[in-house]
Amino acid sequence: MSVVIDASVALKWVFDEPGTQAALALREEPLIAPEIWLAEAANALWRHSRLGEISAEEALARMEELTQAPVAAIAIEPFVADALRLATEILHPVYDCLYLALAIRHDTYLITDDRRFAVAAARPELAGRLRLLVQ
Secondary structure (H helix, E strand, C coil): CCEEECHHHHHHCCCCCCCHHHHHHCCCEEEEEEECCCHHHHHHHHHHHHHCCCCCCHHHHHHHHHCCCEEECCCCHHHHHHHHHHHHHCCCHHHHHHHHHHHHHCCCCCCCCCCCHHCCCCCHHHCEEEEEEEC
């Protein structure tokens, strides 16, 4: 079974921070993500660069590393309406709900480091579909 990961997990592969070891261990699993995952990761790298936490060159190098990651990118068109429905139900942004909709569509679960998302998705009908990287 494939596991859905989001950009918050993937970024731990290129930043040494809490949860990095758990995120690295996931690379042994078959991983999938909506095709937007790289754009979200790139935006986070840009933000780190803009804040002076890493240089622009470091951001580019880390982006290159992420493009080589063992994640199958899945087109969003087939489940974007599902993501919109989820977003309106749990009152959380559509772009995050794309990951959850993908997990539901593939009868699997999403692993995230986004605690706010986990709280929003804590509903009986979504039980087991979203798991935090580190409890």
